[in-house]
Amino acid sequence: MKYFFCKSNRIIVLPDMAFQRIDNFLHARLKGVPRSMIYRILRTGIVRINQKRTKPQYKLQNGDEIKLPYVEIRSQQHKIDIGKKTFCAKLEDLILYEDDYVIGINKPSGLAVHGGSGLRFGVIEALRALRPNTSFLELVHRLDRATSGVLLLAKKRSSLRMLHEQFREKTIKKEYLALVQGEWPTHITVIDAPLLKSININNSRIMRVHKEGKPSTTLFKIEEKYKKIATLVKVSLITGRMHQIRVHALHAGHPIALDDRYGSNEFHQTLRDIGLQRLFLHANTLSFIHPHNGKNIFIIAPLDQKLKKFLEKLRSLVKTTL
Known part of the structure; x- marks a missing residue:
């Protein structure tokens, strides 16, 4: 297997990325690259934090600027390469809101927010290619690759700082739509359970409920029931x-x-048989105070046509079984 390093990309450390060691961060980001290679690129100074060389034990701080290489992994069995033109064509049509300070897009499921893990381009790289005259463009927050919906980016450093502050103060509001297994109990509206980060046997990061974890609170509200299926x-x-x-x-x-990481295989197969092909988790809305004019901005990301058609089919199936 060979590793090809090309032009570096830039990542701004968000609050949920802070306080982890840079070597662990790179190991999770550059999947398939052995730790020996990660330590080598750290020693040679290819990776820079705030324009300076760094050591493997350095702990990331909120707001750090990381410059790291794209990594393209080539082998006879596996090759992943997503073209910039394909990314750009998709994302141009998915922009929900844009002005001189921020961009909000409806990120599709399956597209990473940044390059890495064998992908040369992510959302951020594609948007920089779409807006070559924009001197500053950074992610305000992240969405998992499998999750779709509203993703916010800042076009000015001052906007990024102000939006990060809103996240810390919890004034940015996000709502998701999720399809869950079975009949959600009406009495469960709040789950307050601490979450602890772990490494599983496949060396992937997972979260689990644990008393030593960080405080975590989620609100749930039933939108629609599909008998006892979902x-x-x-x-x-x-x-x-x-x-x-x-x-x-x-x-x-x-x-x-x-949810291939935390879900039920039997439930997955039932929904695949009906026509679902992806994780059903969608960032439906995002609201924030505009960093320049102070207005309340509310962005809505509609479900894609495949999810809409799947729900229609699920409703039809439930009706025929009543």
Whole structure:
């Protein structure tokens, strides 16, 4: 297997990325690259934090600027390469809101927010290519690759700082739509369970409910029931831990549809037979105070046509079985 390093990309450390060691951060980001290679690129100074060389034990701080290389992994069995033109064509049509200070897009499921893990381009790289005259463009927050919906980016450093402050003060509001297994109990509207980050046997980061974890709170509201097969719920985050919605849904006994990391294989197969092809977790709305004019901005990301058609089919199936 060979590793090809090309032009570096830039990542701004968000609050939920802070306080982890840079070597662990790179190991999770550059999947398939051995730790020996990660330590080598750290020693040679290819990775820069705030324009300076760094040591493997350095702990990331909120607001740090990381410059790291794209990594393209080539082998006879596996090759991943997503073209910039394909990314750009998709994302241009998915922009929901844009002005001189921010961009909001409806990120599709399956697209990473940044390059890495064998992908040369992510949302941020594609948008920089779309807006070559924009001197500053950074992610305000992140969405998992499998999750779709509203993703916010800042076009000015001052906007990024102000929006990060709103996240810290919990004035930015996000709501998700999730399809969960079975019939969600009406009495479960709040899940307050601490989450602890762990490493599983496949060396992937997972979250689990644990008394020593960080405080985590999620709000759930039933939107639509599909007999005892599944329930569509609206989800609001009070805290913003990694995989928080997915793990809290599992903790309640109702994992999210096609969640390959935390879900139920039997439930997955039932929904695949009906026509679902992806994780059913969608960032439906995002509201924030505009960093320049102080107005309340409310962005809505509609479900894609495949999810809409799947729900129609699920409703039809439930009606025929009544």
